[in-house]
Amino acid sequence: MKLHLARWVVSELPVGWEAGRFGDIVSIIRGVTFPASSKIYERSDDVIACLRTSHIQDKLTWDNIYFIPKHFVRKEEQITLRNDILMSMANSSNLVGKVCINDSDSAACFGAFLAAIRCNEINFKYVYHFLRSADTQAKLRASASQTVNIANISVNELEKLEIPLPPLAEQERIALALDLQLSQTDAIKARITSVSMLLSKFRQSVLASSLSGQLTRTWRRENPLPASSRNDIAKLSLAWGWQDLPDSWDVEIYCQVVQSRLGKMLDKAKNTGISTRYLGNINVRWNSFDLEDLQEIRVSQEELRDLEVKKGDVLICEGGEPGRCAVWSQDDSGIVYQKALHRARTSDRVLPQFLAFSLKNDADNNSLSQLFTGSTIKHLTGSALKNYPLRLPPVSEQIEIIARVEQLFAMVDHLEAKVATAKQRIDALTQSLLAKAFRGELTPQDPNDEPASVLLERIRAQRAAAPKPKRGRKAAKN
Template sequence: MAELKTLHTSAEQLITEHLDIWTTAIEQKSSSGRGSSKKFSLHGIKKLRELILELAVRGKLVPQNPNDEPAAKLLERIAAEKAQLIKDKKIKKQKPLPEITDEEKPFELPKGWESSNLNDLGEFQKGYAFKSKDYLESGFMITKIQTLTDNHIQNAVYIDPKSAEEFKQYLIFEGDIVMTTVGSWFSAPKSAVGRSFLINKQFNNSLLNQNAVRIRPYTGLNPMYLYLCINSSTFKSYLVKVAQGTANQASITQASIKSFEILLPPEKEQHRIVAKVDELMSLCDALEAQTENSITAHQTLVEVLLEALLKAPEQGATPEQTAEQFQQNWQRLSEHFDTLFTTTASIDTLKQTILQLAVMGKLVPQNPNDEPAAKLLERIAAEKAQLIKDKKIKKQPALPPISEEEKPFELPSGWEWVRFGSIFIDLKYGTSQKSDYGIDGQAVLRIPNVVKGFVCIEDLKYSKLTNKEKEDLKLQSGDLLFIRSNGSLGIVGNCTIVDRDLEDFAYAGYLIRTRLPQRFVLPKFIALVMKTTHIRDQIEKPIRTTSGVKNINSTELGQLSFSMPSLEEQHRIVTKVDELMALCDLLKARLNDAQTTQLHLADAVVENAIN
C-alpha cells in the first residue's frame, strides 16, 4: 500500500536523516526567578517519541510477516475467553458497542491487522472509594492515583488485610494498565486526566482507589502494546474530544475509554513492535542526554568567559595591566560571539554581565573631569536636610556604615559605595484599603500593573481614599515602585519606573514608592542597579517568609548597598546599557524566530511521516 511508505524498513533512517531537527528543535519555557530548573524542553525529541509511537500503532514501524497468525484469529480466542468468563460469572455480560465503520477508520490497515476497541480487549474495573477513616500505617496497600502520578510508592496507605478479601475485585497485578479518570487538563501531563500506567512489581497485588480504572488485557495481548496505544497522540486527541469538565478538574467516563479504537496486529507482531519501540526509545534517551549535556556545556562555557570579564584584577596589577587583561578577555569573547550567544540562556547571561560591568565601572570609559560621586552625595544630603527642616519629609534613622565585606569589587576613581536609603528623599508604602469599589474610587496600581517592568494601565481596581491619602500616594514621573511581596506574581525587590505623572492614581500595599532627587540621581540608573546580581543577592538574603509569601521591608530596602558614579557617568552608562540591551533583544528575537522554524519543522516531519 502506498500509505505504508515502507517506513518500517527504515525507522532508524527517519531518525538519522532528521537528526539536526530532533536535537535543535528546542522550546524555551517561561520561568521566573533565578536558578529555576530546566528553562527549555527538547521539543524535537518529544515529537520523535510521538512519531515512534504513532508508527508503531499504525503498523509502520516493523515489517509484517505473512506467516504470522492474523489478528482475526486472536480476536476469536479473546471472544471465547470472554464468553467463558461471563459463563463462569467472573464478569458481567456487556452491551455490545457499535461496530467500527469504514468512515471511522482513518487509513487502511496492514495485512493481518484488525480494528477493535478497548472494551473487547480487556477486562475493566473501576477503583473503589476507600474511606480515609479505615487507613492504617501497614497492612494491605491501597494504590491512589497520586501515588501512580509520582510513579513510586510514597506516603502509602493501607487497610486491614482481613478486610481485603471483600475488595478482591479491585486488586491490580503486574501487567494491568491503570488509567486516571479525573485530573487536570492535558497541558499538565503529570496530573492529567487519562494518564496511564503499566503496573509493575512494586504495585503488584494492591487495591485500586477511586478516580482510576483498571484494564486487564485478555490472553494473547501484549500489555505493553496496549499501553503504547493509549499513550499515542491518537489517544490524546481522542481524550480531548470525550473528556468533560474544566481545565483544573476534567474527567473521562469508563464508557468513553472502552470505545477507543485499537488497531490490533498479530500476536507475534505485537512483540516485535514492543521490542523495536524499546530500542528506539533508548536511542531517544541517548539523544536527549547528549543534547542536554551539550546545552549545559555550552552555557558553562559562556558563563566562564563572561565571568572572566568580571574577575578582579590580579594583586599588584597596575590600572594599565588591568585594562589590558580586560581587553584580552573581551577580545576572546568577541571572536566567538556568533557561536557563543546562540541560546536564550546565553543571551540572558550576557545581559546580566552587561549590567554587572556597568555598575563596576567597566562598561564605559571614565572621565577624570567628572565631578566625584562624593560631591554628589554631599548635595543629596544637603537637599534632604533642607526638606526635613521644611517638614516636607521626615528624618530617617541613621544608616550603618558599609563594611569591607559588603564591597565585592574595587571601584574606579571618583565612585562611592552608598546605601539606597541615603539617596532617596521619600519612601512610602501603598494603601491597604480594599480595591473593589468599581470606578467610583481612586485607581490603584497593583502588582499585575507593574510586574512587566513598566506601568500598565489595564485591569485597574479602585479604592475609597481620603484626600490626604490621595495626595500622599500620588505618583510622579521618575518614581520607583518596588514589589515588596512575591504573592503569586511578583518577584521581591523588582522595581518599575513611573514614566509619567499619575496624579489620579495610587498604589497598593504590596508596593513601595521611592522618590529620588533627579537632579543628582537618574531613576534609570537605579533601576538597572536593582537588576544586578549584587543587589539581588542582598535582596534575597534578608527575605522573610510568612505563609509561603516572601517579603522585604523598607528598612531592608534602604540598607541595600551599591556603587555610585558621577551624574555624568550615570548618563553614559544608561545610554550604553540601553544600546546593548536593544542589541541583545534583537539577537533574542532572531533566535526565537529560528527556534520557531525548527519547532514547525519537527511538527511537519512527524505529520508527513504518519499521514
Template sequence: MALTKSVSEIIEGDSSGLLAIHPSWERVPLAEVGCVLNGFPFDSAQFSNSEGIPLVRIRDVVSGETRTFYVGAFDSSYVVRAGDLLVGMDGDFNTARWRSADALLNQRVCKIEIDARFYVPGLLDRVLPAYLGAIHAETSSVTVKHLSSRTIEDIRLPLPPLAEQHRLAEKLDELFTELDAGVAELLAAQKKLAQYRQSLLKAAVEGALTADWRAVHPPQESGEALLARILQERRARWEARQLDKFKAQGKAPPKGWQTKYTEPLSPQTNELPALPQGWTWASLGQLLESLSSGSRDWSPYYDRGSCVFVMAQNVRAWRPDFSFRQFVDPPLGDRDRARSEVKKDDLLVTIVGANTGQVCRIDTELDSHFVCQSVALLRLVQADSSEYVNAVLNSEGHGQLQFREMNYGAGRPHLSFDQLESVRIPLPPFEEQLEIVKQVESALTATKQMESEFVHLCRQAAAQRQNILHSAFTGQLVPQDLADEPASALLARIRAERAEVEAAKKSPGRKKAAA
C-alpha cells in the same frame, strides 16, 4: 480556577487538528488504560538543600532535575523513578518524563502510570501535551491556573490499533529526534545569550561595567548621601499623607503623630562584599515609597469592563508581557483601586506561585491597570532609579539569588512584604546609575536581534512539530494495516478486563477471604 467546558466538549470543539482521530480509531478515557497518582504534601520544615532524598516540585517537571531534598519519613508509593511521566498541575500544565535519580512526588505534581498492554507509553508522550494545552486554554483563573487529577483521568485519548500505536510511536521518535536536535542547538545558543545578559547585569550592579567611567567622573553626590536624601523624602511624603488624612477627617493632627512613622530597616552589611568607592548598601524597603498588592475582594468584577487585572503571567523578567489580558471592572469608589493601580516606573514582582520572584518595570504610561493579589507593586521614592533597581532585582547574583533563598523550603513558593523590603541593594551615586542603565540598554539592544532570530526559528520548529502531530493523529503519518486487531476490539478487551477487576472487587468470596 474553573474548567469552563467538559473534556469531551473541548475535544469536540477543537479546531487545531491535534485532538482529531482517524475514522478507524476509537477513544478511551485515560483512567481506563492508566492511573494518576497525586503528589503528597510533604512537610516543608523537613526540606533540605543537600541531605535526604530529592523532591520533585512543580518547577522541576520540565527541567527533569531538582535542588530540593526531603529528610523526613515517606511512603514508597510516592517515589518517582527515571522515565516516570509527570504532569505539573499548576501554571502551564507541563508534562515530561523524569530524567534524574529516584525522587519524591510533591503536591501539585502527579504521576501517570500507563498499561503498556493497551497503550504505548511513547505514543502517550506525544498525545498528552496537546490535550493538556487545550484544557489549559479553557481553564479560567484569577491568579494561577490549576489542574485536577479527575480532569486528567477524563481525557479521552485517541486509541489506534495497538500495532499502529507502535508504528506511530516509532515514526514520531524518528522524526522528532532530528527536529529536537536542531531545537537543542537553538536553545543552547539562547542559553549562552541569557548567560551573557546575566554576566552583564552582574557587572553592572557590582560596578565593574562602569569602572572606567567612574574613574573620570567623580560623583557630585555619593550613594550614602543619596540614600540619606531618599530617606528624608520618604518620611516627608509619609507625613504629607498623614496630614491629608487628618484634613479629610476634619481633625487636627494629634500630639506626637510624627512618632508613628516606621523607619525602614537597614541591611546588615558586616558579611556583604565591599562596594566601589562612592557606593553604599541599602535595603529595598529604604528606597520604597509604597508596597502593595491587589485586592482580594474583586471576584464579582472579573471578566468584564475594560480595566486590566495584571496577573502573574504578565510579569516577565525586565518588562511586562500583556499578550494575555484579564479584564476587571471594580467600582470607581473602591478603596483598593488607588493602592493597586499601576503607574510608569513601578516595579512588579510575582509573590505567589511557580514564577515567584520574577520582576519587571513598567516603562510606559498605562491606563486602568491594577495588580492582582499575586503581584506586588513597588513604587520607589526616586522613580528615576527604577530601571537600575530593576537590574539589581533581575540579577542572578543579587535579587534573584535572594528571592531563591527566601523561597527555599516553602511548600508553595511565595514572598512576603517583609522579605521584599529586606532585599539588599548595592546603591551607586545617581549619575552612575544613569550611566549603568545607559550601557546596559545599549548592550541588551544588541542582543535583541539575535533573540528575535532564535524565537523565529523556534516557532518554525514548533509549527513543523504541530504539522507532524496533526498528520499522526489523523492517520496520515503511517499506513493502516487491515491485519491489525481493530481499535474497537482493543477497546472491548480493555473494558472487559476492567469489568472483571471491578467484579472481583465486589465478589463476596473476596470479602470473606480478606476477613
C-alpha cells in the same frame, strides 16, 4: 477509510484502525492521598518516595523528592512501574495534562495530583505521543474543571477520551518513527534552549559589569571625576559581594536617596470614592508592565493625589517575586497602586532606571534575598527595603551606564526574538509529526497486520476474565 464520530471531532481513520475509549484500553490509577504533615525528607525502611507534579517535565525528574510512610499506599498499583505514563491531573491551566514516562525502576508512589496510565495491552510509547500531541492536550484542558488557580482533570473525563487505535504492529512502527524523528527535533530544541540560557547569562553579566564600574571603565578615564568621600564599606562589600568600587562612586542607603511607600489596601467594604484602575503585583514584570485587564478600586480624591503613579516612579514588588520592578514612563496615568507594591521616587542623586538595574542585578545574584522575610512566602518589607545599600556613580556616569546597558539589551532582545521564532518553528514541526502519526500518514499501513478491531476484542475479553480487585488496604512493599 472509515468515518468515525469522536467525542470532540469527526475524523477519518485508516483501514484497520479503530477509535477506542481511553478507559477501555489503558488502566488509569489515581495517586496517593496523605496529610501534608506526613512528608519526610530522609529515606528509611518505613517510607517510600513520592512523585508530584513538579517532577513531570519532558523527562521524569527526581529533584527535591520527599518520602511518605508506606501505610498511605493503600494499593500496590499505586507504586509506579517502568513505562508508566505519569500525568499531571491538577495544576495550572497551562500545565495540567502534561505527561512523561517513568523510565526508572526506582520504588516510588505518586501523589493525588498525578495519575499513572498503564498500558498492558497496547504500545505505551504510542499512547505517550498521543497524549502529548497539541490536539489531545487541548481536549484535556478543555475538559478540566477550573478553580481559582488550579485546573483539574477527572479520571472520569480522561477515561472518555477517544484515541485512534492502529493495529499493534503499526503502533510499534509509529512509536519507533516518532522516537527517531522527535529525538532530532528535541536535540535542536535543546540547542535553542542553550542559546536562550546564554543570552540570559549575558544580560546578567552586563548588569554585573555595570554595577561594578567595569562597563564604564574607559569612559571614566576619558571623563575624570573627583573621588567621593564615602566611609569604609568593607562590611557592606563582604555582605553584598561587591568588588572594589571606582573612587568616584559613593554608597548610600536606600532611605537616604529614595522616598518609598506602599500602596492602598484592597478592602471593598471600606474603600469609597472614584472607581480607579490600579497596579497590583501581577502587573509589574522585570523592566515592563502588563496593563491588560487592570482591576479597579474606589479611591478618594486625596488618595488619588497621594497614590497616583507618576512618570519616573519605580514600582517594586513586596511579595511574589520580591524586588521585581519596573520604571513607569507615562504622564498623568490616573492609575494608583495597591499595598503589595512599593513606589520609589528617587532623589537627584540616583536615576530611576539605575535603581531598577541595581535591584535586578542583586535579585539575579541572590544577594537581595538577605533582606527578605518569611520562610515559605518571601516578602520585601518597607523596613527591610529602607536598609538596601546602593552603589552610586555620579549622575553623569549613571546616564552613560543606562545608555550602554539599554544598547546591549536591545541587541539581546533582537537575538531573543530570533530564538523565539526558531523555537516556534521546531514546536510546529513536532506537532506536525504527531498529527501525521495519528492520521496514519507517518508510516505505511501493512494489510497483513492484525486489525485493531481484533485487538480491542481481545482486550475486552481479557478484562472481562480478569478477577475483580479486592477491597481493602494494602501496604507498600519494599
